[in-house]
Amino acid sequence: MNKLIKSLPLIAVFFATSALAEGDLSRADPKEIIIEMGTEQGVMYFKPEHIELQTGTAYKIVLRNMDDEKHEFAGPELVGKVYSRKVEVTSLDGKMIAEVKGTVSEIEVGPMRQVEWYIVPIQTGNNIPIICDIDDHNDRGMNGTITIK
Ligand SMILES: [Cu+2]
Incomplete structure (x- = not known):
């Protein structure tokens, strides 16, 4: 009995270590989600305007600006609910220009450019608002929601 109790912490360490190796989300192959930003007949949009994510899953959110602005x-509400692995800026032929690491609350994307945002959601939330805060873009329809399950 005494022997078993003494060996328990060792067993726990073993399981914790193996679980960590399998669930290393900083290296996981991310699921890709493309969000287009643009204007259609004067109405501005995120397409799709709603996405659903799962906690503990690695995502690559591709923010693609289809517009000439x-x-x-x-x-802001999303910030605390996701772990930002990195933001990657690439040239049009896919070569890396910059990789930014750390917490991200907003990303500006230049005309006809795209940015890849690598995240892992860590907290659930229903219809977390996403907006474009430039000029009157939010009023013109550039907003959406993200649900994390
Ligand atoms: Cu905008």
Whole structure:
């Protein structure tokens, strides 16, 4: 009995270590979700305007600006609910220009450009608002929601 109790912490360490190796989300292959930003007949949009994510799953959110003006992807409420792995800026032929690491609350994307945002949602939330905070873009329809399950 005494022997078993003494060996328990060792067993726990073993399981914790193996679980960590399998669930290393900083290296996981992310699921790709493309969000287009643009204007259609005067109405501005995020397409799709709603996405659903799962906690503990790695995502690559591709923010693609289809417009000839800059747009922004801002979600102050989203910040605390996702772990930002990195933001990657690439040239049009896919070569890396910059990789930014750390917490992200908004991303501005230049005309006809795209940015890849690598995240892992860590907290659930229903219809978390996302907006473009540039000029009157939010009023013109550039907003959406994200649900994390
Ligand atoms: Cu905008």
